[in-house]
Amino acid sequence: MPGSQEHDGANNPLFGKSLLSIRQLSRSDIERILGEAESMKLMLDDGKVEQPLRNRIMATLFFEPSTRTRLSFESSMQRLGGGVIGFADANTTSSVKGESLADTVEVVSNYADIIVIRHPKIGSADEAAMHSRVPVVNAGDGAGQHPTQALYDMFTVKAEKGRLEKLNVALVGDLKNARTIRSFAYALAMFGNNLTFIGPRQLQMPGEVLRELSERYGIGVETSESLDDALDADVVYIPRIQKERFADVEEYKRHASNFYTIDKKFMDRATRDPIIMSPLPRLGEISTEIDGMKNAVYFRQAGYGVPVRMAILKMMLAR
Numbered sequence: 001m002p003g004s005q006e007h008d009g010a011n012n013p014l015f016g017k018s019l020l021s022i023r024q025l026s027r028s029d030i031e032r033i034l035g036e037a038e039s040m041k042l043m044l045d046d047g048k049v050e051q052p053l054r055n056r057i058m059a060t061l062f063f064e065p066s067t068r069t070r071l072s073f074e075s076s077m078q079r080l081g082g083g084v085i086g087f088a089d090a091n092t093t094s095s096v097k098g099e100s101l102a103d104t105v106e107v108v109s110n111y112a113d114i115i116v117i118r119h120p121k122i123g124s125a126d127e128a129a130m131h132s133r134v135p136v137v138n139a140g141d142g143a144g145q146h147p148t149q150a151l152y153d154m155f156t157v158k159a160e161k162g163r164l165e166k167l168n169v170a171l172v173g174d175l176k177n178a179r180t181i182r183s184f185a186y187a188l189a190m191f192g193n194n195l196t197f198i199g200p201r202q203l204q205m206p207g208e209v210l211r212e213l214s215e216r217y218g219i220g221v222e223t224s225e226s227l228d229d230a231l232d233a234d235v236v237y238i239p240r241i242q243k244e245r246f247a248d249v250e251e252y253k254r255h256a257s258n259f260y261t262i263d264k265k266f267m268d269r270a271t272r273d274p275i276i277m278s279p280l281p282r283l284g285e286i287s288t289e290i291d292g293m294k295n296a297v298y299f300r301q302a303g304y305g306v307p308v309r310m311a312i313l314k315m316m317l318a319r
């Protein structure tokens, strides 16, 4: 029966804990979460959603812009019967008066049972968790991590490709700054996929991340500057260039204008029927001319954010 997969606290990797990085999870933890998300999706598809989080409150503290992440978290909490408080514009909060993140979180943990935070500084979610009396979800800490995105990216791969392992995955673009690529890469590595990092030399993934991925997980890791190296991929993942992480606007413009584009021509040349994924928003890197193709999965991917975040909230808050 959908949703009947009850977790006892001992086997539930999320119960009562903060979710700060994909690296805190094991492969079997990820499988467990995706299983719960599958149950949530079946319930959503049937229009019969249980409400185990009645009387629980989620606070969303968003110090950076967001459309999908905040709205899908809020939708997920409300579908599970819970309530939502929070802000989407930190300029309306006491942080403009100079209040520290630590103090804000200390106070908000009186008002909510779980805190979802997005903040421009790497490590900010860890800092928040240190000062919170309730579990914290990292919804993006600068160029650091975005673990719930990685979980629904994995859900997307399973739903669209039918499996989670032994795939060739091309991760394309702003490898240095995109937290979504970094989190997804670790999750993919845990499942033994081969990764090709394709990006301009100045925006490559730091060497220590590449070394850890290949040494710790024993997977194939390649780097390239040419989009042609994505032609034999099963999955192509292409976020936008992360404008807000560039100190120099001219440098951003240079990269944005020479950026890789996935278009009809690329799809015609690709050899393994690849799915095209993006955490969105897209700018110019995915041509709208492919939107109608079945392999253009990015909008379905955004939709999978709801069952996956429902699973995460339920597992963090209920046994």
Ligand code: NCD
Pocket: 068, 069, 140, 146, 149, 179, 180, 239, 240, 279, 280, 281
């Ligand atoms: C991403 C983010 O904020 O890291 N957005 C999202 O959560 N879907 C990707 C991006 O902004 O490029």
